[in-house]
Amino acid sequence: MTSQPGNRVAVLIALTVLTLLVLAASIRYGAIDFSVAQISRALASLFPGQPEPTLDQRIFLELRFPRAIMCLLVGASLGVGGTLMQALFRNPIVEPGLVGTSSGAAFGSALFFVLGGVLHIGTSLFALPVAACIGGVLSTYLVFLLARSKEDGRASIVMLLLTGLAVNALFMSAIGFLQYIARDPQARSITFWSLGTLSGASWKAVEIISISTIAGALVALRYAKQLNALMIGEEEATYLGVNVNRLKWIILSVNVVVVAVATAFTGVISFVGLIVPHILRMIGGADNRYLIVASALTGATLLTLADLLARMVVRPAELPIGIVTSAVGVPVFIFLLRRRQYVF
Amino acid sequence: MLAANNITFRVGNKPLISDISVSFAPGKLHLIIGPNGAGKSTLIKVLARLLRPQDGSVQYEGVNVSDAREVELAKHRAVLSQAIEVAFPLTVREVVMMGRYPHFGGRPGPADERIVDEMMSHFDVTEFSARDYQTLSGGERQRVNFARVLAQLWREDDGARSENGSSTPCRYLFLDEPLTFLDIRHQIDFMKKVRAFANASDVVTVGVVHDLNLAARFADQIVLLNHGRFVAGGSPAEVLSADLIRDAFGVEPSFVSTQHPGLHLIFE
Numbered sequence: 001m002t003s004q005p006g007n008r009v010a011v012l013i014a015l016t017v018l019t020l021l022v023l024a025a026s027i028r029y030g031a032i033d034f035s036v037a038q039i040s041r042a043l044a045s046l047f048p049g050q051p052e053p054t055l056d057q058r059i060f061l062e063l064r065f066p067r068a069i070m071c072l073l074v075g076a077s078l079g080v081g082g083t084l085m086q087a088l089f090r091n092p093i094v095e096p097g098l099v100g101t102s103s104g105a106a107f108g109s110a111l112f113f114v115l116g117g118v119l120h121i122g123t124s125l126f127a128l129p130v131a132a133c134i135g136g137v138l139s140t141y142l143v144f145l146l147a148r149s150k151e152d153g154r155a156s157i158v159m160l161l162l163t164g165l166a167v168n169a170l171f172m173s174a175i176g177f178l179q180y181i182a183r184d185p186q187a188r189s190i191t192f193w194s195l196g197t198l199s200g201a202s203w204k205a206v207e208i209i210s211i212s213t214i215a216g217a218l219v220a221l222r223y224a225k226q227l228n229a230l231m232i233g234e235e236e237a238t239y240l241g242v243n244v245n246r247l248k249w250i251i252l253s254v255n256v257v258v259v260a261v262a263t264a265f266t267g268v269i270s271f272v273g274l275i276v277p278h279i280l281r282m283i284g285g286a287d288n289r290y291l292i293v294a295s296a297l298t299g300a301t302l303l304t305l306a307d308l309l310a311r312m313v314v315r316p317a318e319l320p321i322g323i324v325t326s327a328v329g330v331p332v333f334i335f336l337l338r339r340r341q342y343v344f
Numbered sequence: 345m346l347a348a349n350n351i352t353f354r355v356g357n358k359p360l361i362s363d364i365s366v367s368f369a370p371g372k373l374h375l376i377i378g379p380n381g382a383g384k385s386t387l388i389k390v391l392a393r394l395l396r397p398q399d400g401s402v403q404y405e406g407v408n409v410s411d412a413r414e415v416e417l418a419k420h421r422a423v424l425s426q427a428i429e430v431a432f433p434l435t436v437r438e439v440v441m442m443g444r445y446p447h448f449g450g451r452p453g454p455a456d457e458r459i460v461d462e463m464m465s466h467f468d469v470t471e472f473s474a475r476d477y478q479t480l481s482g483g484e485r486q487r488v489n490f491a492r493v494l495a496q497l498w499r500e501d502d503g504a505r506s507e508n509g510s511s512t513p514c515r516y517l518f519l520d521e522p523l524t525f526l527d528i529r530h531q532i533d534f535m536k537k538v539r540a541f542a543n544a545s546d547v548v549t550v551g552v553v554h555d556l557n558l559a560a561r562f563a564d565q566i567v568l569l570n571h572g573r574f575v576a577g578g579s580p581a582e583v584l585s586a587d588l589i590r591d592a593f594g595v596e597p598s599f600v601s602t603q604h605p606g607l608h609l610i611f612e
Contacts, residue, residue, distance in 0.1 A: 090431035228438075229445055231431045238394055240496070241418025241446040286432035 008284045015297040026068040031316040067201035072300040073209045077262040079299020082273025087227040096259040097270035099164040100139035103171035105260035106193040108135020132264030193267035196322025205265045216258035224288040271329020351400030360386040361572045373542040378569035384552040392518045418446035421516040422496040426524040436472040443495030463491040519551030535562045560607040
């Protein structure tokens with residue numbers, strides 16, 4: 001079942017509305033609920049000539065609000081990352097978390113956290129995402145290097161998944177080791193990368209993630225048509241005028257940057273990138289021009305819902321969001337695997 | 345005019361084709377024949393610039409194609425391969441529209457839409473327009489792909505073209521065993537449509553087929569390859585001789601005459 005472009009515009013409008021509604025719920029409910037009046041007073045206090053914000057208003061402005069925005073951006077990053085990986089590998093069950101990008105990025109960040117303190121390197125906020133990107137690039141490259149067949153140099157999906165599993169385990173144990181040798185406050189921050197949490201949100205982080213997310217999505221959109229051509233095969237895409245090797249490098253780089261920067265601030269959040277493009281293809285077909293925009297919106301919506309759930313179920317405490325996305329994502333993943341007869 | 349000059353293509357140290365020089369004129373249908381492993385597909389891929397030969401050059405109208413930009417090449421060079429799988433659910437119209445990708449930037453223009461509609465009706469796939477490509481049969485899929493490939497090369501004046509020799513640059517159509525997996529009726533139907541397109545004075549058509557009778561019936565010129573080397577080239581009557589077929593294929597042909605003109609072969 002596929003549908004026509006007309007539907008897609010309707011889907012995109014509906015998704016935008018849904019994203020805004022979920023955002024509204026996300027800034028309103030949590031450990032403390034804020035009324036609409038409180039929210040508007042808090043926002044008003046940002047303008048010159050208004051009274052200084054109260055404690056409640058500051059909680060809203062410095063914790064709740066940046067967290068909600070960061071959640072949207074991280075969700076959008078993961079959604080777009082998933083769409084790009086699936087398009088690039090022409091396979092609907094690939095996602096950044098499964099092929100090692102996320103765990104490598106988490107390892108890069110954890111290593112930076114432990115060693116950065118010791119070596120006194122880079123206290124700038126950009127040093128962390130750079131460390132995450134290096135980790136993400138290395139792990140992704142490692143997976144593809146190991147998964148490549150000796151005969152024809154192609155990576156089959158079963159090899160990718162198995163190698164991804166092994167490389168993920170490797171980086172997770174490396175994170176565990178860092179955690180073991182780290183001093184207590186560092187060890188606590190490392191835990192959060194392996195479980196995923198948005199509790200570290202700040203406006204500074206929002207700034208950095210918004211740059212990578214928006215730039216990444218724009219570059220991806222520019223190559224959407226070429227990614228479409230790739231759906232009929234690498235040779236055929238070449239015949240349609242696509243420089244396939246160049247495309248692969250660009251898309252892999254975009255994916256690694258977008259996912260690694262998000263992971264640097266939130267830790268490993270799996271399955272969002274897997275499920276989002278899947279759902280969207282069922283609704284509006286596989287055209288990547290539509291998928292990239294829609295997966296940004298849907299990723300943002302789903303992750304915000306997951307964050308809301310993580311904050312509500314054990315309130316006033318909260319769960320790591322990675323636990324929520326995995327709890328929901330694993331059954332969906334298994335369902336998708338069983339529904340489709342994949343030929344490995 | 346398409347010319348290959350002394351091309352050799354190796355994988356590792358093993359040459360798949362060696363020192364082939366051959367040229368293909370526009371307005372004619374050229375078919376390449378040869379036993380398995382003769383290098384037919386490799387030659388097509390080198391001519392279409394998917395593969396770059398280690399030695400020799402391929403020239404389109406006298407210009408070496410080795411440095412041409414992919415997207416520029418795609419505006420006048422198209423290739424129909426066998427059994428195209430689509431990784432995700434795409435509609436038939438979306439697949440055919442891909443043929444127009446080299447010709448538009450962001451969104452297809454009205455001319456692209458018209459050409460896609462025209463090609464879909466030409467190949468009788470209009471009724472499948474909104475169907476998911478993955479649900480089609482092998483024969484239906486190949487019709488869709490043929491529509492896509494011709495959409496890539498089609499010019500809007502093609503329908504009403506006069507034969508007074510155009511000044512437009514040549515277009516190149518390559519067929520890489522497109523008939524595999526098709527039944528005999530679809531094979532003949534395909535070859536007739538290829539034949540009709542290949543007659544255009546600015547179109548160079550080179551294809552690979554396995555069936556020697558199809559080659560005999562439809563080709564203007566035949567190239568026979570064996571062991572990666574050029575063996576013979578010329579009209580079907582010249583190339584499809586008992587000696588050449590016996591040497592290349594290891595079978596003994598007999599020629600029979602029917603009420604239809606042309607060569608008809610049966611094999612012992």
